[in-house]
Amino acid sequence: MTAIPMFPLGSVLFPFTPLPLRVFEPRYLTMVGRLLDEDDPEFGVVLIERGHEVGGGDRRSSIGTMARLVSVSAGAEVLTAVAVGTDRFTVEQWLDDDPYPRADVTPLPRLEWDDALTPLEKEAEAIVRRTLARAPETRWDADTELADEPLAAAWQLAAIAPLGEYDRYTLLQSTTADALLRQIIDLTLEAELLWSAE
Structure with a gap:
């Protein structure tokens, strides 16, 4: 401590x-x-x-x-x-x-990266960028550059995803890189549904 x-x-x-x-x-x-x-x-x-x-x-x-x-x-x-x-x-x-x-x-232990997660990360990035491009107001641009290192890029995706702070805190608590990416996808799709329903 x-x-x-x-x-x-x-x-x-x-x-x-x-x-x-x-x-x-x-x-x-x-x-x-x-x-x-x-x-x-x-x-x-x-x-x-x-x-x-x-x-x-x-x-x-x-x-x-x-x-x-x-x-x-x-x-x-x-x-x-x-x-x-x-x-x-x-x-x-x-x-x-x-x-x-x-x-x-x-x-807390650092998340471990596995190259088998690369397709999931590509999917998460595509969804986040698409949603950013359509979002009413965002702090980040849809073409914001991410790090080359995949784990760093996964955390940066969490940061640029157009989510509220409660959802962002949920992402911060992820215990695996797999869980982080899956939650980025789920929460971003939920946010996108809410906007399109308004």
């Missing part, structure tokens, strides 16, 4: 996926400042399941993703940072939020 700085957010972070951040709250400015002193600056990201993070009183998810800080630039009142998701973890215990949220976490 390791105690790490935590950044609860209203969205899910997946491994191998970029996370742009605008940091303005004093406690997170302190956190980023301390991270910049480290050789390998990492923090945990968890989904806020209910409530608002500002001022506390929120309910935070128990599975999250480590984020490695890759760049920080300072503006007048805001730090703009970019991090990249690395490995998943389980929160064992939340610690005192002073001076910023922290938790004891245990790493």
